[in-house]
Amino acid sequence: MNRATFDAAAIEAFRATLRGSLLRPGDVGYDDARTIYNAMIDRRPALIARCAGVSDVIQSVNFARDSGLLLSVRGGGHNVSGNAVCDGGMMIDLSPMKSIRVDPERRTARSEPGVLWREFDHETQAFGLATTGGVVSTTGVAGLTLGGGIGWLMGCHGLACDNLRSADIVTAEGQLVTASGSQNADLFWGLRGGGGNFGIATSFEFQLHPVGQVLGGLIIHPLDRAVDLIRFYDQFTRNTPDEFGSMALFVTSPEGERVVAIAVCYNGAIEDGEAVLEPLRGWGAPLADTIAPITYSEVQSMFDPGFPAGHRNYWKSSFLAELDDTAVELVVDHVRRCPSPSSAIAIEQFGGAVSRIGTDETAFNHRDARYNLLILGIWPGKADRDENVQWVRGLWDAMAPYSSGGVYVNYLGAVADEGPERVAAAYGPEKYARLAALKNKYDPANLFRLNQNIWPKAA
Numbered sequence: 266m267n268r269a270t271f272d273a274a275a276i277e278a279f280r281a282t283l284r285g286s287l288l289r290p291g292d293v294g295y296d297d298a299r300t301i302y303n304a305m306i307d308r309r310p311a312l313i314a315r316c317a318g319v320s321d322v323i324q325s326v327n328f329a330r331d332s333g334l335l336l337s338v339r340g341g342g343h344n345v346s347g348n349a350v351c352d353g354g355m356m357i358d359l360s361p362m363k364s365i366r367v368d369p370e371r372r373t374a375r376s377e378p379g380v381l382w383r384e385f386d387h388e389t390q391a392f393g394l395a396t397t398g399g400v401v402s403t404t405g406v407a408g409l410t411l412g413g414g415i416g417w418l419m420g421c422h423g424l425a426c427d428n429l430r431s432a433d434i435v436t437a438e439g440q441l442v443t444a445s446g447s448q449n450a451d452l453f454w455g456l457r458g459g460g461g462n463f464g465i466a467t468s469f470e471f472q473l474h475p476v477g478q479v480l481g482g483l484i485i486h487p488l489d490r491a492v493d494l495i496r497f498y499d500q501f502t503r504n505t506p507d508e509f510g511s512m513a514l515f516v517t518s519p520e521g522e523r524v525v526a527i528a529v530c531y532n533g534a535i536e537d538g539e540a541v542l543e544p545l546r547g548w549g550a551p552l553a554d555t556i557a558p559i560t561y562s563e564v565q566s567m568f569d570p571g572f573p574a575g576h577r578n579y580w581k582s583s584f585l586a587e588l589d590d591t592a593v594e595l596v597v598d599h600v601r602r603c604p605s606p607s608s609a610i611a612i613e614q615f616g617g618a619v620s621r622i623g624t625d626e627t628a629f630n631h632r633d634a635r636y637n638l639l640i641l642g643i644w645p646g647k648a649d650r651d652e653n654v655q656w657v658r659g660l661w662d663a664m665a666p667y668s669s670g671g672v673y674v675n676y677l678g679a680v681a682d683e684g685p686e687r688v689a690a691a692y693g694p695e696k697y698a699r700l701a702a703l704k705n706k707y708d709p710a711n712l713f714r715l716n717q718n719i720w721p722k723a724a
C-alpha cells in the first residue's frame with residue numbers, strides 16, 4: 266500500500282522524535298540504506314528510519330501504524346526474499362544498532378539487532394566464547410536467530426534460537442516487552458523460529474559456550490566422484506559425534522572446474538577431531554584438502570568470498586527425506602548444466618543437539634531432519650535472470666520426490682514466488698495454528714506483514 270496519508274509537517278514532527286536519522290528519496294545515504302544483500306531487490310521506501318535505539322523503534326512503529334504505512338524491518342539485510350525493504354512505505358533500519366555486551370562469567374552476550382555475525386563473533390571470541398551463528402560472517406544476527414539459525418556449532422549447542430535466553434520486543438502497539446522462559450513465555454516460544462511476525466526485537470540475550478580452535482576446511486573431489494562420495498558421506502555422518510558439523514557442496518572452483526566438496530568444522534579437541542575425520546580425509550583421491558586447526562572466526566568467514574554483496578540471488582530449498590544415489594545423480598546432472606559459476610548447491614547436515622531439543626519447545630520445526638537441501642542461484646548480471654531462475658527451479662522440481670515437504674523459513678524467497686503454503690510447510694499445521702493464535706494476540710492487524718507471514722485470522 267502506499268498512499269502517503271501524512272504530510273510534510275507530520276514527517277518533520279516525526280523526524281524530531283528520532284535520535285537517529287530519517288531518510289527520504291534523494292537524501293544523502295538513502296540509496297545505501299535501501300540496498301540489501303540480494304541485488305534482485307530494488308525497492309524505494311518513502312521513509313527510512315535509521316534507528317539509534319529502542320526509543321526510535323517505538324516512535325517509528327507508532328508513526329507507521331498511525332499513518333497506515335506499509336512497514337518493513339531490516340536487521341542485517343541478508344534475507345534473499347527482500348522483505349527487509351519495501352516500496353513506498355517505511356523501512357525501519359536497525360543496522361545502526363550495533364552494541365554487543367559479553368558477560369564472560371555468566372557466559373552470555375547481549376546483542377542489538379543491527380549486529381552481524383562477524384561482529385558478534387569478534388566480541389565473544391575475545392573471551393574464548395561463541396554461540397551457534399550463520400556460516401557467512403556478513404549475515405545478520407537478528408533475522409537469522411528469529412527464523413531458527415543454523416550454523417557450525419549446532420550439533421553441540423542447537424540452533425541460534427535454542428541459545429536465545431531472552432529478547433526485548435517492540436510490539437505493534439509500540440510497547441516494549443521482554444520475552445524469556447519466565448516472561449511472556451508464549452511470545453518467547455514464537456520468537457524462536459517464527460521470524461519477525463510478532464514485533465521488532467531490539468535486544469537479544471544469548472547463551473555462550475567455550476569455543477577455541479576448531480578443525481575446519483574443505484575436502485574437494487572431482488564432480489564425477491560425487492555419487493560415491495555422498496554415499497560414503499551419508500554413512501559416515503550416521504556415526505559422527507556432535508562436535509562434527511558438515512555440509513556437502515557442489516561448487517565451481519576458481520579455475521572453473523565443477524567439483525564436489527565436504528566442508529567441515531570439528532568443534533572439540535584437535536587430536537580427537539583428527540581421529541574422527543581420518544576416514545573422511547582418507548576416502549578417495551581428493552583434489553585438495555584444506556582442513557587444518559583454525560580459529561572459530563576463520564571458519565565463520567571461510568565462505569565469505571563466495572557470497573559477495575551485490576550479486577543476484579534466487580534460492581530454493583527443502584529438507585530431504587532421503588539422499589540416495591539417484592538423487593545425487595540428479596544434482597550432478599544439474600550442476601553440469603549450471604549457467605553461473607557463482608551458484609552452489611549445499612546439502613547441510615542436521616542432527617546432534619538440534620534433534621534432542623523437544624519439538625514443542627520452539628516454533629522452529631523439522632528437528633528430526635538429517636539433511637537440508639539448499640540450491641543457491643547466484644549471478645552478477647541483470648540480463649541472466651531467466652536462465653538462472655529456471656535452473657534453480659528445474660533442480661528443485663526434480664528433487665521434489667526426495668523432499669520431506671518441510672522447509673527452513675529463513676531460506677524462503679518472496680511469497681509471490683513461493684506461495685503462502687510454503688510458510689505453512691515451514692511450521693506444519695499444529696505449529697502454524699499456534700503461531701496464528703500468537704499473531705492474533707500480538708499483532709492482530711498484521712502490521713508486521715513483510716516477512717514469511719503468519720496470517721492472524723487463521724487462528
Ligand SMILES: Cc1cc2nc3c(=O)[nH]c(=O)nc-3n(C[C@H](O)[C@H](O)[C@H](O)COP(=O)(O)OP(=O)(O)OC[C@H]3O[C@@H](n4cnc5c(N)ncnc54)[C@H](O)[C@@H]3O)c2cc1C
Pocket residue numbers: 302338339340341342343344345347348349350359378398399400401404405406407408409410411412413414415416460461462464465466467572675676715716717
Ligand atoms: C550469504 C547468506 C548466508 C546465509 N547463511 C545462513 C546460515 O549459515 N544459517 C542460517 O540459518 N541462515 C543463513 N542465511 C539465511 C539467513 O538466516 C536469513 O537471510 C536471515 O533472515 C538473515 O537475517 P538478517 O537480519 O541479515 O536479514 P534481514 O533481511 O535484515 O531480515 C530478514 C527479516 O527478518 C525480520 N527481522 C530482521 N530483524 C528483525 C528484528 N530485529 N526484529 C524483528 N524482525 C526482524 C524481518 O521480517 C526481515 O524482513 C544466509 C543468508 C545469506 C544471504
